[in-house]
Amino acid sequence: MTITEPPTAPPAGLPSIIQGGMGVAVSGWRLARAVARTGQLGVVSGVALDVVLARRLQHGDPGGELRRALAALPLPGVAERILARYHVPGGIAPGTPYRPVPRLGLRPHRDRTELTVAANFTEVYLAGQGHDGPIGINYLEKIQMATPAAVYGAMLAGAGYVIMGAGIPSEIPRLLEALAAHRAGEVSVTVAGAVSGQRHTAGIDPAALLAGTRLPSLRRPRLLAVVSSDVLAAYLARRPETRPDGFVLEGPAAGGHSAPPRGRMRLDGSGEPVYGPRDVPDTGRIAALGLPFWLAGGHAGPGALTRAMRAGATGIQVGTAFALCRESGLDARLRRRLLGEAAAGALTVRNDPRASPAGFPFKIASVDGTLADDAVHAARPRLCDLGHLRTPYLKADDTVGYRCPAEPVAAHVRKGRPAADTDGRRCLCNGLVSAIGLGQHRADGYAEPPLLTLGTDLGFLRALPEDYTAADVVGHLLGTGRAARVTDEGNTGT
Known part of the structure; x- marks a missing residue:
């Protein structure tokens, strides 16, 4: 029987609804702000924000929001250097290639650090304007080389939550404590081929950015670890230095990256991973850990919130x-196309075990003309020029190199990996950036095609208006039909 009564209230100070961090800037500042204005947790995606900020500035920043946010960045000279490098008054001409940004790496790089800090600050700062609702930011643990600088930028803007998945965020609590006091912080970086005892790190020293400026201690954000099993949750919770402040318990229906099935990978007739009873986490064991948790993946239907609380x-x-609402960061034409195909029953989402260079299964919306289309993928020249999912590896001379299975096959083989590693891999970095209208245009006229990610459960669309808003989604999830809204002064209204 369907449960339709409104859910009970969550524990004091905690949201009952977390807006997931989808794609690259699909969950952008406008969407997060719209959700937070209802009193629920608005979340910005923290992936590749350096690229997003640089390219939006090259479009001229017509509304001036980015420059207003950068003006509030409390780091001497940083905003001025970024604007001098990337801002193009009036915007670049259509089809003009974007100026590149420094790629992630282990060697210190001032320009890269400053851009990463500023980009994360800007997204969280803008999301938090005009209301007093909560704002969080979502990261992939896999992208370790960006984490310290990205987190510091988000904390400078007052992020209340850091949500991290696609890995085991055991070092993040310690990083948050250090950065809250503007102390140097670092995380370990996995380097393929490194032997036991060899530790590689990525870090940030706020003192180098502050240049003598004295800032008050920052609020330490709550850390929510995205997990797919009660075993991993118990591992993280067992020690104070690795314990998060809560968990997002994510099932395989969620969009983006998913955990692979436990045990040997088995594929069904359509080539998608098969999940079984071992992949269903024990919510009782999670609850016994004494930390709050939220269920994710296929929980947008009627009564889902009530069932989760029960x-x-x-x-x-x-x-x-x-991701499909009016405030989404998706390119408007692509969003309308997704909604139209879903309404016609023609939209399918595939959980592709090979697409992501990160090695996790990844959800791809099957839309003609995008990188989901095998013909489009085959026609795309293989290159890795953004590199957020590159893997560091130890070369024969003990120096660190970088490789990605979506790069040219010959280059990947030269770096010590078999050609089979490259089969079916999509360039997620370029494809996801293109999905928000910021795809690169090459000097030879080639334009990067988009890649679209969604969850596999689209049944919620039947209960929402044709062109719905974030507040409509919140109202639907709460079972009230409409969400309470927060005015610019922070007062609740309807």
């Missing part, structure tokens, strides 16, 4: 429903 959860995380 299972002991604080609430739910929902990504796809927000």
Whole structure:
């Protein structure tokens, strides 16, 4: 029987709904702000924000929001250097290649650090304007080389939550403590081929950015670890130095990256991973850890929030429903196309075990003309010029190199990997950036095609208006039909 009554209230100070961090800037500052204005947790995606900021500035920043945010960045000279490098008054001409940004690496690089800090600051700062609702930021643990600088920028803007998945964020609590006091912080970076005892790190020293400026201690954000099993949750919770402040318990229906099935990988007739009973986490064991948790992946249907709370959860995380709403960062034409195909019953989402260079299964919306289309993928020249999913590896001379299975096959083989590693790999970095209208245009006229990610459960669309808003989604999830809204002064209204 369908449960339709409104859910009970979550514990004091915690949201019952977390808006998931989808794609690259699909969950952007406008969407996060719209969700936070309802009193729920608005979340910006923290992936590749350096690229996003640099390219938006090259479009001229017509509304001036980015320059207003950068003006509030409390780091002497940083905003001025970024604007001098990337801002183009009036914007670049259509089809003009974007100026590149420094790629992630282990060697210190001032320009890269400054751009990463500023980009994360800008996104969180803009999301938090005009209301007093909560704002969080979502990261992939896999992208370790960006984490310290990205987190520091988000904290400078007052992020209340850091949500991290696609890995084991065991070092993040310590990083948050250090950065809250403007102390140097670092995380370990996995380097393929490194032997036991060899530790590689990426870090940030706020003192080098502050240039003598004295800032008050920052608020340490709550850390929510995205996990797919009660075993991993118990591992993280067992020690104070690795314990997060809560969990997002994510199932395989969620958009973006998913955990692979436990045990040997088995594929069904369409080539998608097969999940079984071992992949269903025990919510009772999660609850017994004494930390709040939210259920994610296929929880946007009627009564889902109530059912989650009855299972002991604080609430739910929902990504796809927000990714398709009016405030989404998706390119408007692509968003309308997705909604139209879904309404016609023609939209399918595939959980591709090979697409992501990160090695995790990745959800791809099957839309003609995008990188989901095998013909489009085959016609794309293989290159890796953004590199957020590159893997550091130890070369024969003990120096560190970088490789990506979506790069040219010959280059990947020269770096010590078999050609089979490259089969089926998509360039997620370029494809996801293109999905928000910021795809690169090459000097030879080639334009990067988009790649679209959604969750596999689209049934919620039947309960929402044709061109719905973030507030409509919140109202639907709460079972009230409409969400409470927060005015610019922070007062709740309807």
